[in-house]
Amino acid sequence: MLCLSGRFREIYYWDSYFSALGLIKSHKTKLVMSMLDNFVDLQRRFDCIPNGNRSYYLSRSQPPILGLLVELLLPFQSEPISFIKKYIDAITKEYEFWMQGSDDLTDEKSEHRRVVKLPDGSF
Numbered sequence: 001m002l003c004l005s006g007r008f009r010e011i012y013y014w015d016s017y018f019s020a021l022g023l024i025k026s027h028k029t030k031l032v033m034s035m036l037d038n039f040v041d042l043q044r045r046f047d048c049i050p051n052g053n054r055s056y057y058l059s060r061s062q063p064p065i066l067g068l069l070v071e072l073l074l075p076f077q078s079e080p081i082s083f084i085k086k087y088i089d090a091i092t093k094e095y096e097f098w099m100q101g102s103d104d105l106t107d108e109k110s111e112h113r114r115v116v117k118l119p120d121g122s123f
Contacts, residue, residue, distance in 0.1 A: 010052050013039070014062035020072055029076045036069045040090045048097050061114075064098055067091045099123065 016039075020032045043049045049066065051057040070087045077083040101112030102123050110117045117123055 010054060011038075012052050012062065013049050014065060017065040017068055017072075020069060024072060029073065032069065032073055036066075036073065036087070039066060039069070040087065043090055043093060047093075049094065061097070064094045066094045 016035055020035060023029075023032050039049050042053070043066075046058055048058075048061050049064075051060045051062050066087070070084065070091065074080055074083065098114050100115065102115045102117070105112060105115070105117040105123075107117075115123055
């Protein structure tokens with residue numbers, strides 16, 4: 001989300017998904033595609049998609065939406081398989097970022113960085 005009024009002049013990762021929903025309803029799919037590509041570029045540059053686009057946000061992220069953006073744009077693609085192939089590595093990289101340390105979790109140690117093992121064994 002790019003907020004140009006008031007205090008903020010930056011993107012926020014999670015908020016951008018909700019902006020994308022409105023943009024799709026407004027037939028602005030090219031703008032949503034640009035958002036998706038910008039997030040992939042941030043991931044490529046910083047190994048994660050940060051919370052926002054200021055340097056102090058590099059140490060944290062917000063809930064992952066990359067796959068949701070791809071899913072949102074999928075119905076507008078003339079070649080859906082090629083579209084998914086273009087973004088699958090970025091989606092996988094985001095999943096791995098969020099799941100770091102999950103292999104080491106036990107009932108006694110149920111959290112690590114961004115991943116939590118729930119009582120039913122799910123993450």
